[in-house]
Amino acid sequence: MMPQSAESIPLKHSHSLAMTIQLVEDNPMDVDLTLRAFARRKLVNPVQVARDGEEALAWIARWEAGEPLPAAILLDLKLPRVNGLDVLRQFKIHPLCRTIPVIVLTTSGEDHDVRTAYELGANSYIIKPVEFSRFLEVVAQIELYWCITNKPPC
Amino acid sequence: MSLTTIVSLVSLLMATLFYLHINRHINKELEEKADTMIELMGGALEIPLWDLNQLAVKRISDTLIQDNLVVQLKVKARLGNIIYSIEKDHGMALIYRKTTIQHHQEMIGEVELAITKDFAQKNLEDLLWLLTITTSLILVTIIATTRMIIRRYLRKPLQNINDIANSYAAGIYTITSPLPYLEFQPLERILADMGRTIQQQISALQDSEERFRRAIQDAPFPIVIHAEDGEFLMVNQRWLDITGYARDEIATIADWTERAYGEGRRQMREGIDRLYALDRPQAEGEFVIACKDGRQRIWDFSTSPLSRASDGRRTVISIAADVTERKQAENAARLTQARLQKAQAIGHVGSWEYDLITGQIWGSDESFRIYGITPPSDNALSITQVEACIPERERVHQALVDLISENRPYNLQFTINPLNEAPPIIITSVAELLHDQHGQPVKVAGVIHDVTEQVKALDALRGSEARFRGLVEQSIAGIYIFSRDRFLYVNRRFAEIFGYNEAEILERLAPTDVVAPEDRPLAIRRVEDRILGRLQGAHYTAQGLRKDGTRIWLEIHGNRIEVDGEPLVAGMLLDITERKQAEDEIRRLNAELEIRVSERTAQLEVANKELETFAYSVSHDLKAPLRGIDGYSRLLQEDYASRLDAEGRLFIQNIQQGVGQMRDLIDDLLAYSRMERRTLRHDPLDLVQLVEKVVAERAGDIAAQGATVRVAAPPLAGRADPEGLAQVLRNLLDNALKFGCPGIPVAVEIGGQAGPVSATLWVRDNGIGFDSKFHDRIFDIFQRLQRTEDYPGTGIGLAIARKAMQRMNGRVWAESNPGQGATFYLEIPADDAPIG
Incomplete structure (x- = not known):
C-alpha cells in the first residue's frame, strides 16, 4: 500500500508569494510523512519534491531559466542514482544556487557523513528520528527556523 | 769637609768669646759714664735747686738730655714735686742712676737718669759681622789653595799606587809603574817586597796542591772529593776507569747516586749527607754500585773529612776499595755448596757413597731427608741401618752385590718406609762402581731420586687417559684430529657417520675426501685458516660425502692444536641431516603459513569492509521503514482512534513498542559498529x-x-x-x-x-x-x-x-x-x- 502522492495533498494556506521549499527524498513514506508533518504545521510555503539525485540536479536548469530560488532545500543523503553528498557538492559549487540554504535531513549520524556534509557547505544537518512524534517536532523546528526566523539570501 | 767644620766651629767659638769680652768692657765703660753723669748732675743742679731757679735747672737738664746716651731724666724738688722730667724712645737695656742733691748736708732734691746700651751694642754687632766675613774669606782662600797644590803634585804617585794595587789584585805581582818623588821610594820598595812574598807563597801552594792532586789522581784506588752541596770537586782516574762513567756524567752526588745506585739512591744520598758532619775518618762498608756498562761492582768505602773549601763548603774525601773479585770468589764457593744442596732438595735427589772397606754409607743431606733419618755429624751410617728402611731389601742388596762383584748396572726403583714414619716413598737408585788406581773396586757412588709424585701422577694420568679415551671412543659426536693432508685420529662414531671403518679413514683418506665437492673450497679454506693460525676455532655447517656417495649435513667444530710443533686441527662433528631436514620443513611450512595468513588477512579485511558497509546500510535502511510503521501507526492512533476498539488500540501500542525495541537495537548495533570502526x-x-x-x-x-x-x-x-x-x-x-x-x-x-x-x-x-x-x-x-x-x-x-x-x-x-x-x-x- 503506497501513500498518496505528496503533491496531491492540498496545502491549507498556500501562498503564491511564499518561497518554495525543495525536498529531496527517495522514500515515498518519508516524503508523505514529511509533507504531512509540514501540513500539521500549517506551512504556507509550497513544497517541491525530487525523488532522486538526478531529479534534484535538474532543478538547477530551471533556476538558471529564471525560476525563483527556494527558501531552503531539505536533502536526504541516501538517494538513488546520484547520492545526496554529490547533489550537495553540485549545488554548492554552482554560482547561482550555492547561496540556497541546504538542510541535510537524513537517518545517518555517521561522523563521516556529518563532516563531509559540512565540508561541502551544508547549512544544517538534522538526523531524522524514528518516532513520528519526535519527527513532527523536528519538522516543526525546521519550518519555524528556515521559513520564518531565517532571512533567506536575496 | 770635617776640617772645614772644625775650622768653622773654632771660628765661631772665638767670635763668641770675643763678643763676650767686648760686651763686658762696654758695659763697664757705660756704668762708669753713668756714675760720672749722675755725679756731674748732682753737682750742677745744687745751686739752681737751692735758688729754686727753675730756668737754670731746665737749661742744665736740657744740656744733658742732648746726649744720645741719656734717655730719661727726672729732677725732683725737696718735697718730691717733679721739676723736670723727660723720656725718650729707648730699647730695653738701660742703666739707672739716682742721687740726692744736697746743699749743706741738707737734701734739697733728687735727680734720676737712665742711659741706653743700644748704641754700644749696635756698634759691637757691626764689628762682629765684619770680623766673621773677613775670617771666612781667609779660610776659603786657604782651603782652595791647598787643594790645588795637592792635586797638582800628588795625582801622579796616587795613580801609580792605584795601578800597582790593581795588578796585585789581578795576580800580577811586579811593579810596572814606579812612583815619582823621593818621598814615595820607601813605599815602592815595600810594595815590591810584598809582591815577591805573595808570589813565592802562591807557587809553593801550587806545587803542594799539584802533588796532592797527582797523588789522588793517580792513586790505584777510586777516590772522590765532594762538597756538601753535592758537587764532585774531584774524581780520580781509577774511579772513572772502573765505573766507565765520563767525568761530566758524574758531576754531582745526585748524578753519581742516580747512576750507581738506581733504586737505592735516596737511601745512599741520605747516608752521604751525614758524612759532612764527620770530624774523623770512618769506614762505611761495602756497597754495590752499577757501572756504565751495567756490571755491578762491590766497593768498600771509607770517608774522611777535609778542610772547608775556599768558599766555605765542607768537603769530604771518599776512598773506595774495589772488592768485587774477592767477594765474587767468596760467594762462588758458598753458592756452589748451597746450590748443590738446593738442587738436591729441589730435585729430591740425594747422593750417596758406599765404602767397601768400612761398610759405611755416606749420604748427602737430601739422602738422609728422603730416608727420614737425621744425618749424623759425619753423614755416615752402616749399610744395615739404611737397608732396614727398605721392605724389598733382599732385591736391593742383591743388586748392590751384583754391581760390586760383576759390575752389573745398578738401576732400581723401590719403595722405602722412612724412619720418621712419613708415608712410603718410591725412589729410583742408580749407582756406579769406583776403582782405585790398581783397578780394585773401592767405592760405590750413586744417587737416589724421590719419584713418588711422578709415579702417582703417572698412575693418575693413565687412569685419566683411560677415562677420556672411553669418552672419546664412545662419543656420539664424530671426533677427529687431522693434519693438512691426512687423518691422525678418528673415533668410531666418525667412521660410522661417513660409512667407513676407522682404519680405512686413517690409511686412505685426506680430510677433504669426506666433504661434498661443492663444499670443498669452504672446508679447505677453514682448514687452512687453522693450520696457518689465522683462526683458532671454526664452527660451520657443510655437506659431507659418505662412502656410498650419499650426502649428509654436518655441523663442524674444529680447533687448532699444536703437537710437537706441528699444527693440527682437532674437533668434533655432528650428523645434522635429520635436523636440517626438519628445519627446512619448518621453514617451508612457515613460509606457507605466512602466505596463508596474509591471504586470510586480506580476505578478512575485505569481509570486515563488507561487514562495515553492511552494518551501516542495514542500520539506515532498517530505520526508514521503521519510521513509516511508527508514523502511520501514530496517524492511525490519532486520526482513527474513534473507529478502533480497545483491542485495536492495544495492537497499535504493541506495534509502537516493537518499533521502539527495533529502534534501540538498531541504534545499539550502530553504536557497536561505530565503536569498531571509529578512529x-x-x-x-x-x-x-x-x-x-x-x-x-x-x-x-x-x-x-x-x-x-x-x-x-x-x-x-x-x-x-x-x-x-x-x-x-x-x-x-x-x-x-x-x-x-x-x-x-x-x-x-x-x-x-x-x-x-x-x-x-x-x-x-x-x-x-x-x-x-x-x-x-x-x-x-x-x-x-x-x-x-x-x-x-x-x-x-x-x-x-x-x-x-x-x-x-x-x-x-x-x-x-x-x-x-x-x-x-x-x-x-x-x-x-x-x-x-
Whole structure:
C-alpha cells in the first residue's frame, strides 16, 4: 500500500508569494510523512519534491531559466542514482544556487557523513528520528527556523 | 769637609768669646759714664735747686738730655714735686742712676737718669759681622789653595799606587809603574817586597796542591772529593776507569747516586749527607754500585773529612776499595755448596757413597731427608741401618752385590718406609762402581731420586687417559684430529657417520675426501685458516660425502692444536641431516603459513569492509521503514482512534513498542559498529571529571528513579578516547540503574585508583548482580541474562564497553554474585603510557 502522492495533498494556506521549499527524498513514506508533518504545521510555503539525485540536479536548469530560488532545500543523503553528498557538492559549487540554504535531513549520524556534509557547505544537518512524534517536532523546528526566523539570501 | 767644620766651629767659638769680652768692657765703660753723669748732675743742679731757679735747672737738664746716651731724666724738688722730667724712645737695656742733691748736708732734691746700651751694642754687632766675613774669606782662600797644590803634585804617585794595587789584585805581582818623588821610594820598595812574598807563597801552594792532586789522581784506588752541596770537586782516574762513567756524567752526588745506585739512591744520598758532619775518618762498608756498562761492582768505602773549601763548603774525601773479585770468589764457593744442596732438595735427589772397606754409607743431606733419618755429624751410617728402611731389601742388596762383584748396572726403583714414619716413598737408585788406581773396586757412588709424585701422577694420568679415551671412543659426536693432508685420529662414531671403518679413514683418506665437492673450497679454506693460525676455532655447517656417495649435513667444530710443533686441527662433528631436514620443513611450512595468513588477512579485511558497509546500510535502511510503521501507526492512533476498539488500540501500542525495541537495537548495533570502526583518540584525560560529566548527564533519570550515585575517587589521569570512554561509563551507569533489586532504591558508587601503568575505575551497584559463571558471556554481543519484559535491553551495551576498552588498550571486567550487586572495573592506560 503506497501513500498518496505528496503533491496531491492540498496545502491549507498556500501562498503564491511564499518561497518554495525543495525536498529531496527517495522514500515515498518519508516524503508523505514529511509533507504531512509540514501540513500539521500549517506551512504556507509550497513544497517541491525530487525523488532522486538526478531529479534534484535538474532543478538547477530551471533556476538558471529564471525560476525563483527556494527558501531552503531539505536533502536526504541516501538517494538513488546520484547520492545526496554529490547533489550537495553540485549545488554548492554552482554560482547561482550555492547561496540556497541546504538542510541535510537524513537517518545517518555517521561522523563521516556529518563532516563531509559540512565540508561541502551544508547549512544544517538534522538526523531524522524514528518516532513520528519526535519527527513532527523536528519538522516543526525546521519550518519555524528556515521559513520564518531565517532571512533567506536575496 | 770635617776640617772645614772644625775650622768653622773654632771660628765661631772665638767670635763668641770675643763678643763676650767686648760686651763686658762696654758695659763697664757705660756704668762708669753713668756714675760720672749722675755725679756731674748732682753737682750742677745744687745751686739752681737751692735758688729754686727753675730756668737754670731746665737749661742744665736740657744740656744733658742732648746726649744720645741719656734717655730719661727726672729732677725732683725737696718735697718730691717733679721739676723736670723727660723720656725718650729707648730699647730695653738701660742703666739707672739716682742721687740726692744736697746743699749743706741738707737734701734739697733728687735727680734720676737712665742711659741706653743700644748704641754700644749696635756698634759691637757691626764689628762682629765684619770680623766673621773677613775670617771666612781667609779660610776659603786657604782651603782652595791647598787643594790645588795637592792635586797638582800628588795625582801622579796616587795613580801609580792605584795601578800597582790593581795588578796585585789581578795576580800580577811586579811593579810596572814606579812612583815619582823621593818621598814615595820607601813605599815602592815595600810594595815590591810584598809582591815577591805573595808570589813565592802562591807557587809553593801550587806545587803542594799539584802533588796532592797527582797523588789522588793517580792513586790505584777510586777516590772522590765532594762538597756538601753535592758537587764532585774531584774524581780520580781509577774511579772513572772502573765505573766507565765520563767525568761530566758524574758531576754531582745526585748524578753519581742516580747512576750507581738506581733504586737505592735516596737511601745512599741520605747516608752521604751525614758524612759532612764527620770530624774523623770512618769506614762505611761495602756497597754495590752499577757501572756504565751495567756490571755491578762491590766497593768498600771509607770517608774522611777535609778542610772547608775556599768558599766555605765542607768537603769530604771518599776512598773506595774495589772488592768485587774477592767477594765474587767468596760467594762462588758458598753458592756452589748451597746450590748443590738446593738442587738436591729441589730435585729430591740425594747422593750417596758406599765404602767397601768400612761398610759405611755416606749420604748427602737430601739422602738422609728422603730416608727420614737425621744425618749424623759425619753423614755416615752402616749399610744395615739404611737397608732396614727398605721392605724389598733382599732385591736391593742383591743388586748392590751384583754391581760390586760383576759390575752389573745398578738401576732400581723401590719403595722405602722412612724412619720418621712419613708415608712410603718410591725412589729410583742408580749407582756406579769406583776403582782405585790398581783397578780394585773401592767405592760405590750413586744417587737416589724421590719419584713418588711422578709415579702417582703417572698412575693418575693413565687412569685419566683411560677415562677420556672411553669418552672419546664412545662419543656420539664424530671426533677427529687431522693434519693438512691426512687423518691422525678418528673415533668410531666418525667412521660410522661417513660409512667407513676407522682404519680405512686413517690409511686412505685426506680430510677433504669426506666433504661434498661443492663444499670443498669452504672446508679447505677453514682448514687452512687453522693450520696457518689465522683462526683458532671454526664452527660451520657443510655437506659431507659418505662412502656410498650419499650426502649428509654436518655441523663442524674444529680447533687448532699444536703437537710437537706441528699444527693440527682437532674437533668434533655432528650428523645434522635429520635436523636440517626438519628445519627446512619448518621453514617451508612457515613460509606457507605466512602466505596463508596474509591471504586470510586480506580476505578478512575485505569481509570486515563488507561487514562495515553492511552494518551501516542495514542500520539506515532498517530505520526508514521503521519510521513509516511508527508514523502511520501514530496517524492511525490519532486520526482513527474513534473507529478502533480497545483491542485495536492495544495492537497499535504493541506495534509502537516493537518499533521502539527495533529502534534501540538498531541504534545499539550502530553504536557497536561505530565503536569498531571509529578512529579513536588517545587523549590525556581527567577521569574523575569525565565520570562526573556522565553522571550529570543522567541526573534526571537518577532523580526520577530515586537512586543515589556517589562518586568517590582520588584524582585520576588516563589516556583514552573521551567519547568512547564516556560511552562505556554511560552504559555501565545505565546498567547499574537498570538492574536494581525490586523495591530497593538503587545506590551506585563510582570509585577509582591510580596504578603504576594504568588507572582503574569501578562502578559498584546494589542490584540483582549475576552469577559469575556468566562473566564472559555478558560482554558478548546480544547476550542477555534477563528477560526483556523484566529488564528491557538489547544485549549490546556491555559488548560496546568491551570493544571500546579493547580499542583504548584498556580492559573491562566484572565481579558479582546473584542478589549481591555487581562491580564493573575499567582499566585505563596511565596518561604517560605509550600510544599503541
